[in-house]
Amino acid sequence: MPLGSQPKKELTSxxxxxxxxxxxxxxxxxxxxxxxxxxxxxxNNEWFNSMLSKLKDDGILTVPMLDKSFNKxxxxx
Numbered sequence: 001m002p003l004g005s006q007p008k009k010e011l012t013s014x015x016x017x018x019x020x021x022x023x024x025x026x027x028x029x030x031x032x033x034x035x036x037x038x039x040x041x042x043x044n045n046e047w048f049n050s051m052l053s054k055l056k057d058d059g060i061l062t063v064p065m066l067d068k069s070f071n072k073x074x075x076x077x
Contacts, residue, residue, distance in 0.1 A: 025049060025074040032066055048074070 029036065029044035036044070048070075051061050055072045062069045069077050 025052075028074065032063075032068070 025048055026045050028048045029041040033041070033044065048061075052070070052072055052074055055061060057072055059072055060069050060077060061071075071077050
């Protein structure tokens with residue numbers, strides 16, 4: 001099950017753009033969650049990057065289902 005509550009959408013080149021002001025973690029979901037479809041991983045990766053972009057420089061994103069936390073750079077802390 002995807003982490004984000006966004007509806008599934010068709011993947012287009014526009015949905016795959018990279019935000020150059022921050023690292024884009026396109027394999028985050030694949031690294032931490034097994035057994036999902038390509039589209040579910042894609043949605044999770046979009047959610048993860050969206051949440052990181054909202055963090056302050058010293059902020060921490062906690063993902064309870066993984067019992068893990070990440071800094072603004074997407075590094076596990």
